[in-house]
Amino acid sequence: MTTTVTRSSTDADPQDWPGIAFVPSGPHNRIAAALAEKIFVAAVNRLPMRVTYDDGTVHGGIPRRTEGSGVPEMRIHRPGDFFARLGDSGLIGLGESYMAKDWTAPDLTAVIEVFAQRAAHLVPVPLQKLRGLYLPKPPRRERNTTANTRSNISRHYDLSNELFALFLDNTMSYSSALFDGAGPDLLEARWEDFAPAQQRKIDRLLDQADVGPGSRVLEIGTGWGELALRAARRGAEVVTVTLSSEQKRLAEERIAEAGFTDRVRVELKDYRAVEGEFDAIVSVEMIEAVGYEYWGVYFQTIDRLLAPGGRVAIQAITMPHERMLATRRSYTWIHKYIFPGGFIPSVRAIEDITDRYTSLRVRERLSMGDHYAQTLRLWEERFLARLDEVEALGFDEIFQRMWLFYLCYCRAGFQAGYLDVQQLIFDRRP
Structure with missing residues (x-):
């Protein structure tokens, strides 16, 4: 049959x-x-x-x-x-x-x-x-080999800078914000709170990584440049890598407008190809795109690039370890339509891999899943309010329903506690 x-x-x-x-x-x-x-x-x-x-x-x-x-x-x-x-x-x-x-x-x-x-x-x-x-089953062409990763990233992040600008705040941050408050107060978060909350998230990561004047910083996953900009404002020298040509173009424009081309270099490069030594390595919600087969390589690369006495700050979406094990070979709607090749780790998996394959250890972590639920709520509200502009960019009704399903699907995961997002700070074991 x-x-x-x-x-x-x-x-x-x-x-x-x-x-x-x-x-x-x-x-x-x-x-x-x-x-x-x-x-x-x-x-x-x-x-x-x-x-x-x-x-x-x-x-x-x-x-x-x-x-x-x-x-x-x-x-x-x-x-x-x-x-x-x-x-x-x-x-x-x-x-x-x-x-x-x-x-x-x-x-x-x-x-x-x-x-x-x-x-x-x-x-x-x-x-x-x-x-x-x-x-x-996951297609072999979507495994995050060095040959495939550029295509996987491009399918999402190269959709259109203009599309993302319609629902992101003016920092162009595409990751969980950190609002000023907790519990019921988060439900009151409004659009005017958004940009400060995104900057608060970035500043906390930079603080925990000890980024200051003269710091040599590597960012894995450029986004649209906000973290690199904030690190440069502290006097750091930043190398930031991305596989999205659209993100690279807009990030470089923003960096030039801010006057930091002498402090920030944006490279279209796989993280595995980076060379050098860095005092701080920062990565915001990029590990989810690595693929579970390559988590060991990801952390070994970070370990190789980190200078003595350096620190690592990672923001990562996480799921319970048992669900991660049960679903790690699944091919999902998110893979097919949103993030090909991606997979969400558990905190236990991150700790086990870094303990087994690297000299890194987790020194601190902050759980902020409730903040992601509100981040997604604000993105959804903004997206729905600007559907006419989405359509004018050439994205049809089916795309609009797909994107809405994606935003609601993710928000539901955080509200249910099925998903969390963590800021994890690493240094080297003595």
Whole structure:
């Protein structure tokens, strides 16, 4: 039996969006779709949410009498297409079916958060053990070898500087901010708080890495240049490396405008190819793009480049160690559409790898997952408010739904506690 495809009822361009324009079909898929429906219905009937169909069918662990009470609601409009995609590729199909409008949600983040809180228990354990037999596997072309990494990075970061500028603050920081407050106070974070919170995050990393006048600083992952600029303002000499030609171009423009071309050098280079000796090495949310097979190489490279007495400051998205082990060979919607080749480490994995392969040790770490949830909320609000401008840049409705799903998917992970973000400070063991 083989899986074939039929044309979706969406108006997706089949060349741009083959996974959306076509729906899996055929005898094999009918069996997979039926099984997916049974698993899905059994799961949602245990969850604090409601799933409604256009024909009036309702599933979920919330009694019908609570309708309108504000519980998360998922609305399935084309159940046949939805379960065909889910049966074919699991969570990739969940995201693709949202992009295709097979289902919608008044509060997308709330729906995904319910799933994220129970991610380890949605599928029966015997079927989880068989996931490698029926779910898609990571393509070899997306492994982060030195030959592939440039392409992987380009697919995301070279989309358009103008696109990122529409929803990022004026520091052009594409990572978690560190707001002035905690707990319920974070929920009050507003756009005017954003740029200072991004600078606070950067300054803390630079402080912990002892960056000051004359420091030789290596930044792995340039972004759009804000960290390099702030280090240069302290009197540091900075080398910053990126594999995104678009980021390099804009970062160099910003550095020139600020008058720091004599202190900051931006290089289009793989981190593995860097040579030299640095007093401080800083990397913000770049380890997630390394790939778990290369974490050892990543930290060995840092260890090789760090001067005696130097310090390392890394900001990293993390997940629980057990979930990391269970999913490290999975191919997900995020891989296919957002970050090819990426994988999120656990803190334990980072500590084990640095202990085994390097002279580095973790001296301090700060957990700030709640701050990332609010960072993503502000990005989402800004993105939704500027959809007309997104479309004017040439990004169609399917892209817009994809990007919204990405922002909400990530935010739900942090709100559920499935994801965290850490600032980790390293020095050398005595």
